[in-house]
Amino acid sequence: MDRWNGVADTDLLARLRGGDDDALSPLMVRHERRLYGIAYGYLRNSEDALEVVQDAFVKLFQQSERIDARAEVGAWLTRVAINAAIDRYRQKKRRGSREVGVEAEDLQHVPARHERDALDNLHNDESRRALERALLSLNERQRAVVTLRHFSDLSLDEIASTLGVRLGTVKSSLNRALARMKTALGEARA
Amino acid sequence: MTLFHFRYRRRLGLLASSALDLRETEAMSRHVAECASCRTELARLSRVVEAFRADAALDRPLPISSEALRTRVLARIRASSPEPAAPRTWSLAPAMAALGVAGAFVLAGVLATRAPAPAPGPGPGPLLASADTALNDAAFYERLEKTHTRANAARYLAEAQDVLIQVRAAADCPDSPRDSVDVTVEAQTSRSLLKRRAALVSGSRGTLVAAQGVMEEVEGVLQQVAELPKCTRRQDVDAIARTVERRNLLMKIDLVAQELVAP
Incomplete structure (x- = not known):
């Protein structure tokens, strides 16, 4: 991973767009923890948050060629992650899952x-x-x-x-x- | 109480969140210093913000290592790549080998079920044994083929579900009017899925009857996504998302996909 020290995100994205898949790893290392924090903050569930982080990086890989070359990779990943978290939360809420934080009725008894x-x-x-x-x-x-x-x-x-x-x-x-x-x-x- | 009291009052949450620029912060701070009720309200809101920040400051490492995360992401990328791109540098050999083995099994199944009856042997014993074996093989391969079809249908539905989720999270369209999103990939994937669906249904020979209703609903929405222009108004994407939500399509896909792969 040392060889990527000092290489800017935009350069890594350019490499990814050019077919150098090794450039994905340093991008993941740089952003995984921050994305996990956002996803966990929204979903309050570690498994779901981990899924969101994975989805974001898969999407980064799959869509690297259509991301604006000047785009902030971090901002792009944040947008994908929060939208994925919203979708996941909505799905689980619709299914009435108890995994979505704490059930609303419990709130009244605190x-x-x-x-x-x-x-x-x-x-x-x-x-x-x-x-x-x-x-x-x-x-x-x-x-x-x-x-x-x-x-x-x-x-x-x-x-x-x-x-x-x-x-x-x-x-x-x-x-x-x-x-x-x-x-x-x-x-x-x- | 100043003339701007109610205006400031409505913005206390922004002040508590340190989300105002310097000029606004100074103006509101001056008001709060003179307004007891705003001071009380600001203190209450600030405690909520502090609660958030204390929670955000807790160390929450990923539940798996970076290496494990990378492995999972790469596996998912490989699994969702319908056709491996030539210039990509990762080795796809294991996945291709697995696909090859699965393909060989299915091909063998097809050949076995359609093969002409074996030529009569020299005596009654071997002939009976051979016919019996062929019958068993045919049944086995028919089951295998059905299982394969159902697994393909489940995978198709899962990928369609991904498209329906991802289209809603599409990124802004660069160099285009505000509130438009780039759905190139989702539209392209939808077209590819629709082709796969046609092949899947035509070769299913009744295996997918139980999934037919949901597959038709999914097809209808995929067609809408497939026809979207590269830069699509966000409201059009939202309309599709509402349709998906109204029909509970994501949940239906989950249920049918589970049913399809159930033993």
Whole structure:
């Protein structure tokens, strides 16, 4: 892998487009962890997140010839990954799978005091589950916006470009998402 | 309370998310400093953001090693390549060998089921044994052929499902008006799948009756994707996605594909 040190993503993409399949590996090493973080942040399930990461790299390989040569590979992969995560989440939700985070009805039984504690200390499992339950109160777009903002640290412009929506939509989605999560976590009753 | 209170109030989530530019941040911070209710609300929203950031900061390594991920990705690429591209440098020999063995089995099955009856042997014993063996072989190869057809149909449906998912995640079309996406690959794959479907159905001899309904639905949607221009308006892609969703097509594909490969 050392021979790829210092080689820019765009150059690796150019090599991939030219049929040098070895260029895929360094791209995977550079982006796998970040993509996994985004996918996990959205799906809250390690197996599903891993599937999304795999899908993204398969798509990178298969579509390398049609990606704009000047394109940011990282941004392209992020767009593919978040859209794949949205699709996967939608499919599982439609099937009524319990693997989609925590079931919505469980949210109603979390005491407000406990939720306040959850925000104070996210380092225990219960607290993380409270956050996951709160995420269930969001629609798919809101969930994607907060994930990209707070798990991937993208700017609002980058989020708009990634999701293919207007900047105003991103702003309103982020505002509404936080307000919903605040309510879901019991902060409104504090 | 300033004239802009309600405008600022609506944007507190953006302030808590550090998502405003410097000028807006300063203006809102000045307002928040003077507005007690906005301060309280900002504190609440900030705790949600902190919760997110604390969670995002947790170390979550991939559940498998980079090497294992690479192996899985390469396997998936190989499995989904209908025709290996000549300039690609990875060795496709193992996959091709496997396909060759499978092809030989099926060809043998076809030949066995269509072969003329063997010439009579010199005595009754060998003749009876030979006819019995041929009958068993024919039944065996017929079963094998049906299994192969069903596996092909399941693979066709899985690939069609991938197209229906991927078309929705198509990238923006470069140098084109906003809100248009590049669906070249998905349209091309759909055309290729439609050809495969025709061959699959014509050679299935009733093996795929149970899957017929879903395959027809999939065919209808693939035809729509196949006809999309290179740069397609996102709303057209969304319309197809809605059709897929309304008909529960992805779930139906899963169910039928599982049924097809069930022992």
